[in-house]
Amino acid sequence: MMSISHDQFRSPRTLSLLAIAGIGVFAFCQIGSAIIGVAQLAGPAKTIKLDAETETSIWMALQGLIAVLQFPVYVFAAVTFLMWLFRTYKNLEPLGSEYTKFSPGWSVGWWFIPLANLVMPFKAVRGVWAESDPDSVGNEDFLSGLEPSAPFFMSAWWAFWIIANIFTNITSRVLDPADVQGLEMSGYAFIIGGIFWVVDAAFAIKLLLDVTDRQERRFVKIGIRRPQEPPPPPTFSSFGTQQ
Secondary structure (H helix, E strand, O other): OOOOOHHHOOOOHHHHHHHHHHHHHHHHHHHHHHHHHHHHHHOOOOEEEOOOOOEEEHHHHHHHHHHHHHHHHHHHHHHHHHHHHHHHHHHHOOOOOOOOOOOHHHHHHHHHOOOHHHOHHHHHHHHHHHHOOHHHOOOOOOOOOOOOOOOHHHHHHHHHHHHHHHHHHHHHHHOOOOOHHHHHHHHHHHHHHHHHHHHHHHHHHHHHHHHHHHHHHHHHHHOOOOOOOOOOOOOEOOOOOEO
């Protein structure tokens, strides 16, 4: 028999909505960056004066502005996503899961360990998705020793996450926008990188909504209820009649 405490479960929906808001704004920044990248290809020679002696590409100035604006958005999205992931793992025990491969702390900690963060965070997310399945209530021991499978959108989310990060890191190091050719190449980089990030954001939003929904439906299906208080004992009047 599962021992479940109503007070331990906390819906991750608020955290998921905050993370979705951050991811959505970040995706819009990437769309803006890609649009400017197209403009770089159409008119790479356009410049803007910074002072009487210095001028720079108007497109790179705009790209720099977007980069400054999207950095705090990215941090906000990352922090709220990890808070959401921590919360979902905290919910597994009160939801009747005995999944112990990842603790709530390590489900977040693996994101910060080089090389391991190419694989382990995905396994952590895959694990919480599988263990939040509302349709497995009552069958928790079935195939419990096997590695859970991941749906297509989750694998696609992780693939685009890895590709987008690698592509962004490489292009930021090898492209030199100081000359026209470098400016044109960076335009292609911003377009391609923007596409990767926007697609990844769509899958990330799907992931947040899906896991949150699965946990809430599992919570309802298990039928968690606060214990009913017993009725008060009968009282008797001074004449011995029951009230």
